[in-house]
Amino acid sequence: MDRKIEKKTWTWQRILLILVGIGGVALIISAISKTGGASRLNVQRERLLTDTINEGVFKEYITLFGVVEPIKTVYLDAVEGGRVEEVFLENGAIVESGQDILRLSNTDLELNVLNQEAQIVTQVNNIRQTSILMDQQSLNYREQALDVQYRIDQLEKQFKRNESLYRDSVISQVDFEATQDEYEHLMRRTKLMKATIEKDSLFQVMQKDQLETTLNLMRRNLDFARRSLDNLTIKAPISGQVSSLDNEIGQLINRGDRIAQIDILDDYKIRARIDEFYISRIFPQQEGNFTMDGQEYTLRIQKIYPEVTNGSFEVDLIFVGDRPANIKRGQTISLKLSLSDEKEAMLLAKGGFFQTTGGNWVYVLDPGGEIARKRRIRVGNQNPNYYEVIEGLQPGEIVIVSSYENFGDKDELVLK
Structure with a gap:
């Protein structure tokens, strides 16, 4: 008779598998506990x-790159246009104040000056002619007044004689009244001549003043035109070094064109660009510094240019105290601009x-x-x-x- 064999639940293989699983879980839990997840x-x-x-x-600061520039620059623009006739200096030359730099020619301006000179000569002649005529007229009035006075003096004597003769009935009443009427007429004419002479004198004064004012105005216009001719010769307004002078003989220059510039080399400044992000934190007198040849130099903001272009604006910094002896125009300087105290x-x-x-x-x-x-x-x-x-x-x-x-x-x- 067959016997039923019961299947074992816990075999050694299953137990081993369970133990391996428990060990793995323990390792995971241990790793999690160490890393905190x-x-x-x-x-x-x-x-x-x-x-x-x-x-x-x-210390809060920003690094800037600046370019060395002369402390002051004077720009020379053409006051009058013209053709370049002479260039007296080379670019980069040292000039003294008042020294000639360049000469232009302008035919239209020269003709204008000549025409104004001719007009002034004509006006002067007219004034002289008018003055002579007025003097002649004044003399005529005075001569007429003198004649009237002479006739009055004669008639006054005749009137006194006729008056005596009339009282003695030597002459008729008609003759006496005729003399009296003529005498009184001359006296009235004398008053009129005096008034005419006074008005003529006032008119002459006014007329001469007007003519003199017109002449002075024309003279000022002529002086201005002559100064315009003088402006055709470009002179150095200050002493310094000429730069950007690149004009050639025969070149046409219009009024207002830039001719050159004069740089004062007694001192220098640094022009630097700053990101617009810092525009609210930049102020005049703010200081910065840079190191050159092992020595530190201090700078101070002198001027802020508020115009923002391409996301940045410019400032001018001047030296406080000493400056490098070998610094040159156009040199690039890396500097630190302080934004806070230490x-x-x-x-x-x-x-x-x-x-x-x-x-x-x-x-x-x-x-x-x-x-x-x-x-x-x-x-x-x-x-x-x-x-x-x-x-x-x-x-x-x-x-x-x-x-x-x-x-x-x-x-x-x-x-x-």
Whole structure:
């Protein structure tokens, strides 16, 4: 008779499998407990740049590139247009104030001056002729007045005689009244002649004043035209060095064209461009510095040009104290412009990490230097070399400052 064989539930194979599974789970739990559930990434140590947090002097500044320019430049523009006849100097020559630089010719201007001179001569002749005529007229009036007075003197004597004869009935009343009427007529005419002479004198004064005013105006116009001729010769208004003088004989120059410029070489300034981001933080008298040949020199903002072009604006900086003896016009200078005073702060070196984190967090190495963990921080001001650390880091801690672009969002980096 057959006997039923019962199947065993716990075979040694099943027990071994269960034990292996329990061991794997234990290993997983152990790993999780060690890492706290953080995501990790293995990185090569030699590819990383690090910086040790330290306390030091922090000063906010920006680096600028400026060009050395003369302290003052005078531009020479053509007051009158014309053709270049002579160029007395070479570009770059040193000139004294009043020295001739260039001569132009302008036929139309010269003819205009000649015409004005002819008009003035004609006007002078007219004034003289008018003055002679007025003097003759005045003399005629005075001569007429003299004749009238002479006749009055004669009639006055005759009138007195006739008056006596009339009282003695020697002459008739008609003869006496005729003499009396003529005498009174001459007396009235005398008054009229006096009034005429007075008015003629006033008219002559007014007429001469008007003619003299017209003549003076024409003389001023002639002087102006002659000065225009003088402007055809370009002279140096100040002493200095001529530059940008590139005109050739025969060249036509229009009024207002730039001919040259004169630079005063007694001192220099630096003209620098600044990003418009800083326009609200730039003020006159703000100082900067640069180093040349091992010596530091100080600059101060003298003038700010507020016009923004291509995202930047310009400033002029002058030297405070000494300036380099071998500095040359056109030389490029790298300088630091201060935006704040010096202060004590925790310093973090600038690096590529900022493009990823915006300064909100960094990877900080543990004391063993094997693992770098993500930590939130806060930074303040910055300069071209350092960030000012406000919170989140302590002096002596080591931070990865190279780019985080390939790290994703890992919580920890394992350095190999």
